[in-house]
Amino acid sequence: MAMLEVKNLHTYYGNIQALQGISLEVEEGEIVTLIGANGAGKTTTLRSICRLLDPRQGSIILEGEDLANCKAHEMVYKGVAMVPEGRGVFSRLTVAENLDMGAFSRDDASGVRQDLERVYNLFPRLKERRAQVAGTLSGGEQQMLATGRALMAHPRLMLMDEPSMGLSPILVEDTFETIKAINKEGTTILLVEQNATMAFSVADRGYVLQTGEIILHDTAENLKTNEMVQKAYLGIE
Amino acid sequence: MLQRLQNISFLDIALWALGAIIIFVVIWGTVATLIENPYPAQTWVETVVAGIAQGSLYALIAIGYTLVYGVLFMINFAHGEFFMSGIITATIFLAQPMKASGFLDAHPVISISLIAVTAILVSVGIALLTERVAYRPLRKAPRLVPLITAIGASFFWQYFFRGLYGSEVKSFPQFEALAGKASILGIPILKSHIIVIIAAVLMLIGLYFFIMKTKVGKSIRAVAENKDVAALMGINVDRAVAITFAMGSAMAGIAGVLFALVFRQVHFFMGFIPGIKAFTAAVLGGIGSVPGAALGGFLLGMFESVGPGLFLEGLGIPAPHQLKDVIAFTLLVLVLIFRPQGILGERLAVEKA
Ligand SMILES: Nc1ncnc2c1ncn2[C@@H]1O[C@H](COP(=O)(O)OP(=O)(O)OP(=O)(O)O)[C@@H](O)[C@H]1O
């Protein structure tokens, strides 16, 4: 049984259809990437999965449980955390308070302390800046904070929406290193990216999304050598 | 530089000129008053203390406006009615019968506690009901819609309580222990003013601590910034909004009790003027900011109290104390000209509009 099973999602914004029947699966322990151009529907897919949007049709099944009646704020209690598009840090809260909010769903104080240690080890920068208001962080630091905040929920499945967006090449490398490390420690990851080269370098499998439809899915290895993917997403002629 | 000059419009210049004229008149009036010296020092002290007491009430009520604006970007015009509903109910069902039976004079502390708890519960109850029935369904509507609804809710509650309790002014009984003045550092001060100031300051500090330090307080700040991301953290946004209304209206409920202790009368329309003034105070301090609401409240109370005697007396204006509302709203206009986001407001109003 797959950890996450998305079947035939149809999501609309008013009368505009953004997703036309998305199906995908994520197995426990995997990194699965979802790539696609601007406006393909990647964010819409993630927001539908975590119930911020209400799909008109289709189902989302997490470890065998249909989440049809789940509210967005209940998702984290099911073990799903998200690093939203554009980071979405609480800019008027301090770094430490942002991380606190990441652990909002938990009441195991000692576990939360351990995870805070872990986040500060992963991102020493955040520890240095813990008393600072998040709005004053650089883009890279905000990405660390958004990732750290999601980790504070101790999720089993982490949804990441374009974590490399707007970062310098060095920081992009770091970000993908971090993603690999988080996955090694046992968190399953569904990674939305436009940077297909980097995404395929860490992912086990990938889905290609085009105007609201999955047009291709395969292992990352095979996608890298797929002619259409090379042309459209890897910039290889 | 030229670019910047071109961006300054005629309206800006006119507003600055207006501001400058007002400030000039205020300084002139103040200097003239000080030269004339019409009041003894004791009167000034009393005026200042009365201003702080009045300001405490504004500050407590202003908190409700600023909290709700902070999370929903909406001006809750029914807030003055939340303030009224608690104390008017507690007066009719507790204060008046307890006075008549002699219980209030025999057990003043128990009595005031019961009155306060009742007033808070009723204010909070009315606020939660209004939020659930009138505001929550409109959360995704254009911003004008909840605004109009709030004005409607304000009228609804005014006439609801008029129908329930009648339109006449109801007297709130005197507490013997609070009658007269006490001497602090040799200065005689009304006991009711002392109670109001102490209670308000304690409540404001408590609320600030709650918002800044507790988990629930932090979650409310998170919801104020980004409802979707807050939900991803596991925060129940509807509940956080309800808690926000509950806190603001609890403050208003307490303010109602303090108001009754000072003015010793209540009626169905009593929420209107303090509501508008507290809204002014919240804008003055920077709407959305909790310390701003407190500061705006105290400043407004102070200006209203001290202003007429200090600024207007020296200009030879007769009966200056009838003009305290003019001072209040002139202060608002001045702040909006020179600092549109309010004294402690961080962002420009346009950014959120
Ligand atoms: N709030 C909205 N209202 C109406 N249409 C929307 C809204 N959000 C997204 N869309 C539309 O839905 C489609 C999918 O958008 P989505 O944000 O999911 O794309 P994306 O793949 O995440 O793009 P990007 O790489 O730019 O983030 C787009 O055509 C977009 O214009």
Ligand SMILES: [Mg+2]
């Ligand atoms: Mg997107």
